[in-house]
Amino acid sequence: MTVGQLLRRWRQVRRLSQLELAIQAEVSTRHLSFVETGRAAPSREMLLRLADHLDVPLRDRNELLLAAGYAPAYPAAPLDSPELTAVRDAIRQILAGHEPYPAVVVDRAWRLVDANTSVAVLTEGVAPELLAPPLNVMRLTLHPDGMAPRVANLPQWRAHLLERMRRQLLTGDDELAALYDELRGYPGGEPGADVETPGPSSFAVPLRLRHRERELAFFSTTATFGTPLDITVAELAIESFFPADDDTRKYLQSL
Structure with a gap:
């Protein structure tokens, strides 16, 4: 999936409209729409902010970052480390x-x-x-x-x-x-x-x-x-x- 498709899926899982998410994350609805359709590339900071408002699990936040071409933000250390x-x-x-x-x-x-x-x-x-x-x-x-x-x-x-x-x-x-x-x-x-x-x-x-x-x-x-x-x-x-x-x-x- 593209980063836009992943964001749309999480938005739908959380039952938020583009307008509701845009207001919560303080981004424009137009830009969010462009990100979801692939017409605009989100910044790393924007992705993490959207993921935070969508309550995306850390593992899936890394997936969002990778899909957008960024390095993962969250480690996964073994419990015995x-x-x-x-x-x-x-x-x-x-x-x-x-x-x-x-x-x-x-x-x-x-x-x-x-x-x-x-x-x-x-x-x-x-x-x-x-x-x-x-x-x-x-x-x-x-x-x-x-x-x-x-x-x-x-x-x-x-x-x-x-x-x-x-x-x-x-x-x-x-x-x-x-x-x-x-x-x-x-x-x-x-x-x-x-x-x-x-x-x-x-x-x-x-x-x-x-x-x-x-x-x-x-x-x-x-x-x-x-x-x-x-x-x-x-x-x-x-x-x-x-x-x-x-x-x-x-x-x-x-x-």
Whole structure:
């Protein structure tokens, strides 16, 4: 794609008109139109400003720059590199501090980057091959040999996860699209499957998981790093699971 085509795609993904984007980024609508149609070449500064207002992920900002003939602006250091020591330390502190409740760190494609020891409550009984690296958290959760048989509200939880992935697909990521198609083919979403609607007192979609002789209930939060300038850091997400009822809290603390 040309840089103009990429900009137009991101503008449409964010559901902005040329006028709305031009006003936000303080550029003329005429010039923005010329950039999108290839009649004008954007400056590097203009591209980065437009990408910022379009909330384009760092990886895709580099793609915009390359399409316009500029050098990439954002590095992608390996997580085990010396430059990201502080990031690794922060992750380990967060994971350890969340015990005795499960927490995982994933990348943009839902590959497991790190986890605390309490995640064993979630993964108990899954097929060993699903735990082999590179472990994909979405596949682990919805695969019939993974957590799926133990998820008491599988249709509801499956619908929740697939909707999260569907929103990610707006970025046009081929790897995510292939994973999404794979997950949709797993059992648990057959026509007529009963998708439980959260009650009026609910504040989040719960994960109800059978563990030995109990049914545990969790809700989750997602944390990311603020104002990242490195692609690796920008694409990390920390998913923390909290007990959704007192019985789950007491049981996990007893472990």
